[in-house]
Amino acid sequence: MDFIQDWGLTAMVFAPLAGVAIMMLFPKDADDTHKVLALLTSLVTAAIGIAVLADFDYDDTGSLQFLRDNEWINVINSRFILGIDGLSVPLIALTLLITPLVIAYSWNHFPEPHNPKAFLSLILVLHTGMLGTFVAQDLILFFVFFEVVLLPMYFMIGVWGGPERQYASIKFFLYTLFGSALMLLSFLALFFLTGGETFSMVELAERVQGMDIARTTQLIVFGGMFMGFAIKVPMFPFHTWLPDAHTQAPTQGSVILAAVLLKLGTYGFIRVALPILPEAAQSWAPWIGGLAVIGIIYGALGCLAQTDMKRLIAFSSVAHMGYTMLGISTLTDFGLNAAVFGMVAHGLITGMLFFIAGSVKERYHTLEIKRLGGLLVSAPRLGWILGFCTMASLGLPGLAGFWGEFPAILAAYQPAEGLPVELFRGYMVVAAIGTVLAAGYLLWLYQRTAFGTVKDEFVDDPNIHDVNGPEWIAWTPLLALILILGVYPNLLFKVSDGSIVNVASQIAAATGN
Amino acid sequence: MFGAAEAAAGAVEPGFLLENAYVVPLVMAASFALTLAIGKRLGKHASWIGIVSIGFCFLFAVGVNVQWYGYVHDSEHAAESHSEDSEESHGEDTEDHAEDEDEAHAEDGDEAHAEEGALVLPAAEGIGPMVDGESASARGPPTVAAVAEEGEGGEDGHAEYTIEPVTKSVTWWTNGTVEFEVGMLLDGMAVMMLFVVTLISLLVHVFSTDYVAGDRRYTHYFAFLSLFSAAMLGFVMSQNTLQLITLWELVGVCSFALIGHWWEEKPNSDAALKAFLTNRVGDVGLLVGMIILFFAAGQTFDIIEINTLANSGDITHTALLVASLCLLAAVMSKSGQFILHTWLPDAMAGPTPVSALIHAATMVVAGVYMVARMYGVFWNGLVIGGSSVNALAVVGGLTVLGGAGLAFVQSDIKKVLAYSTVSQLGYMVMALGVGAWTAALFHLFTHAFFKAGLFLGSGSVAHAVHSFDMKKDMGGMKQFMPKTFWTFVICTAALIGIFPFAGFWSKDEILAGASQLGGDGSYTAFLVVGSIGALMTAAYMTRCIYLTFFGEFRGGHHGEVSHGTEDHPVEEDHLAADSGHGDDLEAAHDPHADDHGLPHESGPRILVPLYILAGLAIVAGFANVPNSGALSWWPEDFALVFEHLFEPRGGYFPSLTEAGPTGAVFAHPKFDIVIALSSTLLGLLGIGLAYAWYFKGLGPHGITRRNRLAGVGHRILVNKYYFDHLYTGIIAGGVKGPVARATNWFNKHILDGVVDGVGKGAVVGGRFVYETIDQKVVDGAVNGSGYAAEGGGQVFRIMQTGKVQQYGAILFAATVVLAGVFIVVI
Amino acid sequence: MDDLMLNQFLLLSAILFSAGVYGVLAKRNAVIVLMSIELILNAVNINLVAFGAHNGTIAGSVFALFVIAVAAAEVGVGLAIVLLIYRNRKSVDLDEVAQMKG
Amino acid sequence: MVAQNIFFYVIAAVMAFSAIRVVTVKNVVHAAMYLVLVLAGVAAQYVLLASEFLAATQVLVYIGAIVVLVLFGVMLTRAKLGEDVNLTNDYWYVGAFTGVILFVLLAVSLLDHFGDEPLDQANAETQIVGNTEQVSDAIFGTYVVPFEAVSVLLLAALVGAIVLARKD
Incomplete structure (x- = not known):
C-alpha cells in the first residue's frame, strides 16, 4: 500500500483531469464514448478514493494522514501539501459518491444544448477542484482548488441553464469571486504577518499562536476569510446568488452545487479560519451565530413565499446551512461535529431533492407548485421518495438531517468559554423555532405536489412515468445513506470526532489565556 | 446511584424476556420493512405480516409482564434480606418470609407465589385467557400493607427498597469524550405500556382487516401501523431523552401518514399537516427542554440519571422549572392539551382504527407518559408536592373542561370521542400536576381500553352506515347493531365512571388525589374541575348514545349527503368506492356497499376486538382497588396491585419517604367514599339531565336562538373557541402569507438590489446608480416582482460595455483598492 | 541632502507611472494612450536603473535597454493598429471601439 | 553631491509637470511635446545614475524615433491640431x-x-567609468539569449507593423 500512502491522494485528485484529457481525444459527437469514459473516470477516482479511505487509520482521525509534502512554488514558499484527517474524510467520501451518481443520472437526462463531451468534462474538472479543496493543506493550494470549481460551474449554469442563465451565472461568478479576492488577501496577510515563510495551514496555526499579532489585525484578517467562506456557504445576507444559481442550473449542476460546493465554505471555516485565528473566531462567533439564525428563519420564510419547487429547495439550503453555521459559531466540539454531519446530511438530502426536482421537471415540464399535484397518483414511487426526502430534510429524527440540526441546537445552549451564553441560548430558541417553519414549508410543498389529485392538464400525460433505471441507480445509494446515517450516526461522528476535538481544543487553548 | 439497596437489587436476575424486550420494537420495525417490501405482492394477505408480528410482540409483552412481576417480587425480598441480614445471599428469600409483616404470604418461595398468582387472579378478575399473563403479573406483592398505608401519613414499618430498572444499551454516537447510547429502560410504567400498546395494536390490526379491506393502500396502511407500533414501543422503553425525542417524532410521522391516509382529498392532507405542524410547535419545547436538562445534568441524556439528579437537588430549581415548562409545551401538543389541542379532532380524518390506536389509546398519551417518565424533573421543577398551583395542573384542568364543552356541539361521532379524549387526557395531566402519579398512569391504562373500545365501536357503526354524522345518518342503530351497542354502552359507562367500570376507579383516584395532595389542600380547585368534568362527560356521552343508537334511523341516503360536507371524513366513500373495483377482496365487503337500505351488525373481525375491549373496560379498574378508607376491607393482596407493580421505586423517582429538595414527600391519596359517591352521583346526574333533554325533550330547547348569551356561548363552542381561526387563519396564514411574502420581497428587492447596486457602483459610480434607481422605480412600477431578474440582467449588461478601457479601469481600480487594503493591513 | 537617495528616483518613477495609468484609463485618443504607455515604461526603466545602481549590478541597465527595444516594437505595432482602426472607422476614439460588447 | 541633488530635483520637477501635462492637455500635439520633455528628463536621470550609454540610447530611440513615430501617427490620423475637449x-x-x-x-x-x-x-x-563597456559585456555575454530574443521581436514587430499598416 505504499503507493496509496504516498501518492494515493494525488492520484485521486488528478484522476478526473486525466479522464478529461482522454475524453479530449475523442470527437464531440461520440456521445456514448464520452458517457462511458466519464463514468469510468469517476469510478476509477472513487476506487482510488476508496483505497485511500480503506487505508485510513480510523483510530487516529485527529491527525493528518497520507501527508504529501512537495516543493511547489518556492518563490512564495508555497508547498504542495496534501493530507486528510477525520474532517476531510466524510466530505471526500461524499464527493466521491456524488459525482459518479450525477454522471449516471446524466445518462439520459442531458440538458440542452446537449454536448455531453463538454458537460461531462466540466463535471470532472469540478470533481478535481472539489477533491483538491478537501485534501489541500497549503493555503495557496487550497485557494487554487477553491477557485478551480468556479469556472466549470459558471459554464454549467451559463450554457446548460434555464432561461435566466446568464444573469444567474454572472451573479454566481462575480459574487463568489468577490469573496475569494478578500479571502486571498487574508491569506496573503497571514503569510506576511507570520514572517512570510509558509502557507502551510498547520504551521501557520502554530505561528499565529506563537506571535503577538494585534487583535484588530486578526479581526480584519478573519473578516476577509469570513467573506470568502460565508459567500460560499452561503450565509445571510450573502445568499442571494444561491436561489438564482440553483434555479437556473441544470439538475446535475444543482445537485453538485448543493451537495458539495456549498460545503467548501463551511469546510473552509473549520479547516482554515478557526484553527488559524481562534481568537478572532471567538470575537466573530456571536455575529456568525446571529447571521446563522437569521438565515434559518429568513430562509424558511423565503421558502414559504416561493412558487417554484426548485427555488424553494434552493432557499431551504440557506436555512439548513444556517444550522451548520450555528454549530460552527458555538466553537464547541458538539457544534463542529454537528456542522460536519450537517454538511454531509445536507449534501445527501438536498442533492436528492434537486434530483427529484429535475425529474419532476423532466416529466411535467414545469416546477410551478400550483400546477403540480397528485405526484403520488401519477408516479407513486417518485412521490414516496419525495416524501422520504422531505421528512429527512425537515430534520426528522432517525434520518440524517436530524443529526445536523439537533447537536447544533444543543451546542448553542452552552457555547465555548468566553462566548455570550445568554445570546447563544436565544439563538438556540430561534433555531428550534426554525424547525417548525422547516416542517411548514416542506410539508406544504409535499402536500401541494404529491397529495391530492392530478391536475387536468397532466392526466394521462404519457411523459409522466415512474422512477426509471438511471434514476434508481443514482438515487438508491443516497436514500440508503440518509437512512443509515440517521439510524446509526456514529458512522460519521466517529470519523469526524477526532479532528473536531483537535480544533475545539485548539480554540479553547488559544482563547483560554 | 441508588444507595445501599442497589447492590441487593442488582443481584436479582431480571429474566430472559425482560432483558431482551428490546426485540419487540425491532420486530415491528422489521414488520414495517417487510410489509413495504413484499406487501404489494401479498395483496390482502399483507396484513398477516403485521398481525403475526404484533401478535408475537403481544405474547412477548405478556411474558415481560409476568417476569416483571417476579422481578419486583425478588427485588423486594432481596432488599429486605439485604437490609436485615447483609450476610444473606440475595438471590434467595426463603427464610425471610417468616419475618415479613405480610401474612398472606406465609408460604415461602418463588414458585409458590407464581403459582398462586396464576391460580387466583384469573378467577378474581375474570378477564379471560387473552390477558392471563397480565393478570398473573398484577398480583399483590408481599409488602402491600406497608405501601398502602404509606400515604401522606408515612407510617413506619415500610421496608425501603428499590426496583432497579432493567437497562441495556449500546453506543449510538460519540462526541469528544461524551458517549451517547441507545437502549432500553424497562421499569414498571414501560412494562405496563408495552402491554397496553401491543394489546390495542393487535386488536386494531385485527379490526382493520375488515374495516379497511379493499382499500387501495391496504399495504401502506398496515406498514404504517407496524411502524407506528415499533416507534411507540421503542418510545416507552427509551433509555435516554434523545431516543425519546427521536421516537416521539417518529410516532408523529406515523400519525401524519395515517391521518393523511386518504390524501386525495384536501381536508385529509390538511388535517395531517396540521397535526404534524402543531406537534412540531410542541417539539420546540421538547428540544429546548431536553437540551436544558442535558447540560443541567452534566452532559447526559440518561433518563435515570437526570431524574436522580433532579430528585437529589443537584440540578438547580430554575433549570428544572424552565425545562419542565418547555417540556410542558411538548405535552400540550402531543397530548392535545389546551391550547394546542386543535389538531386532535381534525386528526379524525384518518381511518377509525387509527384514531382508536393512535389518537386515543397510545400516541396521544405519549405526552402524559413523558411527564410520568421525567417525573423527577416535573415534580421538583414545578414543586408539585408543595402547595403551589402549577402549570401542569392548570393546563390539565383547563383541558378537562374545554374539551368536554366542545364535545357537546359536535355532530360527528368521532369528533365527540376526540374531544372526549382531549378532556380525558386533561384528567391525566391534571393528575400528574397534583402529584397523583399513579392515578394518572392508571387512568391512562383504563382509558386506553375503553376509549379504544368507543372508537372501534363508532367505527363499527360507521362501517354500517358509511358516515360519521350522528345527526344525519345515524339514529336507532340499537336495533340494527345490538352487539356494537352494548359494547359501546359498557365503554361509555367506563368513561363516565359508573361503578364498577374501569373509569370509576381511575377517575376516582384522580379526584382523591386532587383533594388530598399538595399539602394544605391547595389543589382542591381541581377537585371541583374534575367533578364538573365528570358531569359533562356523562352528559355528552349520553347525547352521543342517544343520537347514535336511539330514535329514528336517519340514514340510508348515504350517496347524496356525505360528499363534500365539511365535517365529514370521507373515509367511507373510499371504502365504498374501492369495493367497486372488483378485486377479490370484495366478496366479504360487497354487501355493505350495495345494501344501503338498512345497516346491519358488523362481522367477527370487528366484533371480537370490541368484546375484548369491553371486557377490559369492565375489569381493568380492579387492577388498582384501594384498600383504604371505606374500602379497607378489600384484601390486601388484590389492592393497589397496579401501583405496587408499576410505580417506580428508586432514586430516579420522587421519594416516598424522604423529602426531596422542594421539601415535599411523594404521597398516594387514600380512598374517599365521599368523593367516590359524589363523582358517581354527578355522573348519574349528567346522564339524567341529558336523558331528560334528549330522550324526553325537557328543558329550554332552542335557548341558543332565544337567549343572546347562550347563543354566543353556542357559537363560541361551534367555532371551537376560535383557536382554529387563530392558528390557521392568523398565525399560519400570516407567516405563510404576508410575512413570507415580505421576506421574499426583501430578498428580491433589498438584498438583490444591494448586490446589483454594488455591481453598478463598481462600474460607473454615481451617475449610473442614479440611472438605475430611476430604472428600478420605473421597472418596479411596471412589473414589480419580475424586476430582480430583469433589472439585474440589465445592470450586468451595462457593465458589459465591451470597452477594453473600461474593463481595464475596473481591473486597475479593484487591484489598487485591494493593494491598498493589503498595505494598510500589513 | 548630501547623497542621492534611492527613494527620490523611485518616487519620481511613481509619479510617471501613476500619470501613465491615468492616461491609459482615461484617454479616448488612442495615440495619447500609446504615449501614456511610454510613460509607464519609462517609469519602469528609471526603477530598473536606480535599483541597478543601488545594488551595484549592471543587470538593471541591461534590462532597461531591452525595455526600450520592446517599447520601440510596441509603438511600431501599436501605431500600425491605430492607423488601421483610423482607416476603417475614420476615428481613433477608443470609446467607439466596442466590438467586444456583449 | 549637492549639485547632483539640485540637478535631480530640477529635472524631476520638470518631468513630473510634463508627465502630468501629457495626460491632461487638450491638444494631442502638445501632449507629444510634453512627452519629449519627459523622455529627455529620463535621459538626464540616467546620466545622474551614471548610465551614460542608456542615456544616449534613450535620446536616440525615444526622442529620435518613437516620438517622431507618434507625431506621424498624430498627423496620419488627422487629429485636430487645436484644442480637443473630448480627449x-x-x-x-x-x-x-x-x-x-x-x-x-x-x-x-x-x-x-x-x-x-x-x-x-x-x-x-x-562604475562611472566604463559603464558602456560593462553593458556591452553583459549584453553579449550573460544576456545574449534575451538579446537575440529581443532582436527577433523587433523583426517580428517590423514585419507586423508593415503588414498591418499596408494599404491593400
Missing part, C-alpha cells in the same frame, strides 16, 4: 481615482520600505 472618456474619474490612489500607495510603501537608503554611491563611482 478624456466618461470614466476618467475612475482612472484619476486609480492613479491618485496608486501613487499614494506607492509613495507610502516606498517611503516605508526604503526610507532614507542612499543610492549606493561607492559602487556607482567605480
Whole structure:
C-alpha cells in the first residue's frame, strides 16, 4: 500500500483531469464514448478514493494522514501539501459518491444544448477542484482548488441553464469571486504577518499562536476569510446568488452545487479560519451565530413565499446551512461535529431533492407548485421518495438531517468559554423555532405536489412515468445513506470526532489565556 | 446511584424476556420493512405480516409482564434480606418470609407465589385467557400493607427498597469524550405500556382487516401501523431523552401518514399537516427542554440519571422549572392539551382504527407518559408536592373542561370521542400536576381500553352506515347493531365512571388525589374541575348514545349527503368506492356497499376486538382497588396491585419517604367514599339531565336562538373557541402569507438590489446608480416582482460595455483598492 | 541632502507611472494612450536603473535597454493598429471601439 | 553631491509637470511635446545614475524615433491640431481615482520600505567609468539569449507593423 500512502491522494485528485484529457481525444459527437469514459473516470477516482479511505487509520482521525509534502512554488514558499484527517474524510467520501451518481443520472437526462463531451468534462474538472479543496493543506493550494470549481460551474449554469442563465451565472461568478479576492488577501496577510515563510495551514496555526499579532489585525484578517467562506456557504445576507444559481442550473449542476460546493465554505471555516485565528473566531462567533439564525428563519420564510419547487429547495439550503453555521459559531466540539454531519446530511438530502426536482421537471415540464399535484397518483414511487426526502430534510429524527440540526441546537445552549451564553441560548430558541417553519414549508410543498389529485392538464400525460433505471441507480445509494446515517450516526461522528476535538481544543487553548 | 439497596437489587436476575424486550420494537420495525417490501405482492394477505408480528410482540409483552412481576417480587425480598441480614445471599428469600409483616404470604418461595398468582387472579378478575399473563403479573406483592398505608401519613414499618430498572444499551454516537447510547429502560410504567400498546395494536390490526379491506393502500396502511407500533414501543422503553425525542417524532410521522391516509382529498392532507405542524410547535419545547436538562445534568441524556439528579437537588430549581415548562409545551401538543389541542379532532380524518390506536389509546398519551417518565424533573421543577398551583395542573384542568364543552356541539361521532379524549387526557395531566402519579398512569391504562373500545365501536357503526354524522345518518342503530351497542354502552359507562367500570376507579383516584395532595389542600380547585368534568362527560356521552343508537334511523341516503360536507371524513366513500373495483377482496365487503337500505351488525373481525375491549373496560379498574378508607376491607393482596407493580421505586423517582429538595414527600391519596359517591352521583346526574333533554325533550330547547348569551356561548363552542381561526387563519396564514411574502420581497428587492447596486457602483459610480434607481422605480412600477431578474440582467449588461478601457479601469481600480487594503493591513 | 537617495528616483518613477495609468484609463485618443504607455515604461526603466545602481549590478541597465527595444516594437505595432482602426472607422476614439460588447 | 541633488530635483520637477501635462492637455500635439520633455528628463536621470550609454540610447530611440513615430501617427490620423475637449472618456474619474490612489500607495510603501537608503554611491563611482563597456559585456555575454530574443521581436514587430499598416 505504499503507493496509496504516498501518492494515493494525488492520484485521486488528478484522476478526473486525466479522464478529461482522454475524453479530449475523442470527437464531440461520440456521445456514448464520452458517457462511458466519464463514468469510468469517476469510478476509477472513487476506487482510488476508496483505497485511500480503506487505508485510513480510523483510530487516529485527529491527525493528518497520507501527508504529501512537495516543493511547489518556492518563490512564495508555497508547498504542495496534501493530507486528510477525520474532517476531510466524510466530505471526500461524499464527493466521491456524488459525482459518479450525477454522471449516471446524466445518462439520459442531458440538458440542452446537449454536448455531453463538454458537460461531462466540466463535471470532472469540478470533481478535481472539489477533491483538491478537501485534501489541500497549503493555503495557496487550497485557494487554487477553491477557485478551480468556479469556472466549470459558471459554464454549467451559463450554457446548460434555464432561461435566466446568464444573469444567474454572472451573479454566481462575480459574487463568489468577490469573496475569494478578500479571502486571498487574508491569506496573503497571514503569510506576511507570520514572517512570510509558509502557507502551510498547520504551521501557520502554530505561528499565529506563537506571535503577538494585534487583535484588530486578526479581526480584519478573519473578516476577509469570513467573506470568502460565508459567500460560499452561503450565509445571510450573502445568499442571494444561491436561489438564482440553483434555479437556473441544470439538475446535475444543482445537485453538485448543493451537495458539495456549498460545503467548501463551511469546510473552509473549520479547516482554515478557526484553527488559524481562534481568537478572532471567538470575537466573530456571536455575529456568525446571529447571521446563522437569521438565515434559518429568513430562509424558511423565503421558502414559504416561493412558487417554484426548485427555488424553494434552493432557499431551504440557506436555512439548513444556517444550522451548520450555528454549530460552527458555538466553537464547541458538539457544534463542529454537528456542522460536519450537517454538511454531509445536507449534501445527501438536498442533492436528492434537486434530483427529484429535475425529474419532476423532466416529466411535467414545469416546477410551478400550483400546477403540480397528485405526484403520488401519477408516479407513486417518485412521490414516496419525495416524501422520504422531505421528512429527512425537515430534520426528522432517525434520518440524517436530524443529526445536523439537533447537536447544533444543543451546542448553542452552552457555547465555548468566553462566548455570550445568554445570546447563544436565544439563538438556540430561534433555531428550534426554525424547525417548525422547516416542517411548514416542506410539508406544504409535499402536500401541494404529491397529495391530492392530478391536475387536468397532466392526466394521462404519457411523459409522466415512474422512477426509471438511471434514476434508481443514482438515487438508491443516497436514500440508503440518509437512512443509515440517521439510524446509526456514529458512522460519521466517529470519523469526524477526532479532528473536531483537535480544533475545539485548539480554540479553547488559544482563547483560554 | 441508588444507595445501599442497589447492590441487593442488582443481584436479582431480571429474566430472559425482560432483558431482551428490546426485540419487540425491532420486530415491528422489521414488520414495517417487510410489509413495504413484499406487501404489494401479498395483496390482502399483507396484513398477516403485521398481525403475526404484533401478535408475537403481544405474547412477548405478556411474558415481560409476568417476569416483571417476579422481578419486583425478588427485588423486594432481596432488599429486605439485604437490609436485615447483609450476610444473606440475595438471590434467595426463603427464610425471610417468616419475618415479613405480610401474612398472606406465609408460604415461602418463588414458585409458590407464581403459582398462586396464576391460580387466583384469573378467577378474581375474570378477564379471560387473552390477558392471563397480565393478570398473573398484577398480583399483590408481599409488602402491600406497608405501601398502602404509606400515604401522606408515612407510617413506619415500610421496608425501603428499590426496583432497579432493567437497562441495556449500546453506543449510538460519540462526541469528544461524551458517549451517547441507545437502549432500553424497562421499569414498571414501560412494562405496563408495552402491554397496553401491543394489546390495542393487535386488536386494531385485527379490526382493520375488515374495516379497511379493499382499500387501495391496504399495504401502506398496515406498514404504517407496524411502524407506528415499533416507534411507540421503542418510545416507552427509551433509555435516554434523545431516543425519546427521536421516537416521539417518529410516532408523529406515523400519525401524519395515517391521518393523511386518504390524501386525495384536501381536508385529509390538511388535517395531517396540521397535526404534524402543531406537534412540531410542541417539539420546540421538547428540544429546548431536553437540551436544558442535558447540560443541567452534566452532559447526559440518561433518563435515570437526570431524574436522580433532579430528585437529589443537584440540578438547580430554575433549570428544572424552565425545562419542565418547555417540556410542558411538548405535552400540550402531543397530548392535545389546551391550547394546542386543535389538531386532535381534525386528526379524525384518518381511518377509525387509527384514531382508536393512535389518537386515543397510545400516541396521544405519549405526552402524559413523558411527564410520568421525567417525573423527577416535573415534580421538583414545578414543586408539585408543595402547595403551589402549577402549570401542569392548570393546563390539565383547563383541558378537562374545554374539551368536554366542545364535545357537546359536535355532530360527528368521532369528533365527540376526540374531544372526549382531549378532556380525558386533561384528567391525566391534571393528575400528574397534583402529584397523583399513579392515578394518572392508571387512568391512562383504563382509558386506553375503553376509549379504544368507543372508537372501534363508532367505527363499527360507521362501517354500517358509511358516515360519521350522528345527526344525519345515524339514529336507532340499537336495533340494527345490538352487539356494537352494548359494547359501546359498557365503554361509555367506563368513561363516565359508573361503578364498577374501569373509569370509576381511575377517575376516582384522580379526584382523591386532587383533594388530598399538595399539602394544605391547595389543589382542591381541581377537585371541583374534575367533578364538573365528570358531569359533562356523562352528559355528552349520553347525547352521543342517544343520537347514535336511539330514535329514528336517519340514514340510508348515504350517496347524496356525505360528499363534500365539511365535517365529514370521507373515509367511507373510499371504502365504498374501492369495493367497486372488483378485486377479490370484495366478496366479504360487497354487501355493505350495495345494501344501503338498512345497516346491519358488523362481522367477527370487528366484533371480537370490541368484546375484548369491553371486557377490559369492565375489569381493568380492579387492577388498582384501594384498600383504604371505606374500602379497607378489600384484601390486601388484590389492592393497589397496579401501583405496587408499576410505580417506580428508586432514586430516579420522587421519594416516598424522604423529602426531596422542594421539601415535599411523594404521597398516594387514600380512598374517599365521599368523593367516590359524589363523582358517581354527578355522573348519574349528567346522564339524567341529558336523558331528560334528549330522550324526553325537557328543558329550554332552542335557548341558543332565544337567549343572546347562550347563543354566543353556542357559537363560541361551534367555532371551537376560535383557536382554529387563530392558528390557521392568523398565525399560519400570516407567516405563510404576508410575512413570507415580505421576506421574499426583501430578498428580491433589498438584498438583490444591494448586490446589483454594488455591481453598478463598481462600474460607473454615481451617475449610473442614479440611472438605475430611476430604472428600478420605473421597472418596479411596471412589473414589480419580475424586476430582480430583469433589472439585474440589465445592470450586468451595462457593465458589459465591451470597452477594453473600461474593463481595464475596473481591473486597475479593484487591484489598487485591494493593494491598498493589503498595505494598510500589513 | 548630501547623497542621492534611492527613494527620490523611485518616487519620481511613481509619479510617471501613476500619470501613465491615468492616461491609459482615461484617454479616448488612442495615440495619447500609446504615449501614456511610454510613460509607464519609462517609469519602469528609471526603477530598473536606480535599483541597478543601488545594488551595484549592471543587470538593471541591461534590462532597461531591452525595455526600450520592446517599447520601440510596441509603438511600431501599436501605431500600425491605430492607423488601421483610423482607416476603417475614420476615428481613433477608443470609446467607439466596442466590438467586444456583449 | 549637492549639485547632483539640485540637478535631480530640477529635472524631476520638470518631468513630473510634463508627465502630468501629457495626460491632461487638450491638444494631442502638445501632449507629444510634453512627452519629449519627459523622455529627455529620463535621459538626464540616467546620466545622474551614471548610465551614460542608456542615456544616449534613450535620446536616440525615444526622442529620435518613437516620438517622431507618434507625431506621424498624430498627423496620419488627422487629429485636430487645436484644442480637443473630448480627449478624456466618461470614466476618467475612475482612472484619476486609480492613479491618485496608486501613487499614494506607492509613495507610502516606498517611503516605508526604503526610507532614507542612499543610492549606493561607492559602487556607482567605480562604475562611472566604463559603464558602456560593462553593458556591452553583459549584453553579449550573460544576456545574449534575451538579446537575440529581443532582436527577433523587433523583426517580428517590423514585419507586423508593415503588414498591418499596408494599404491593400
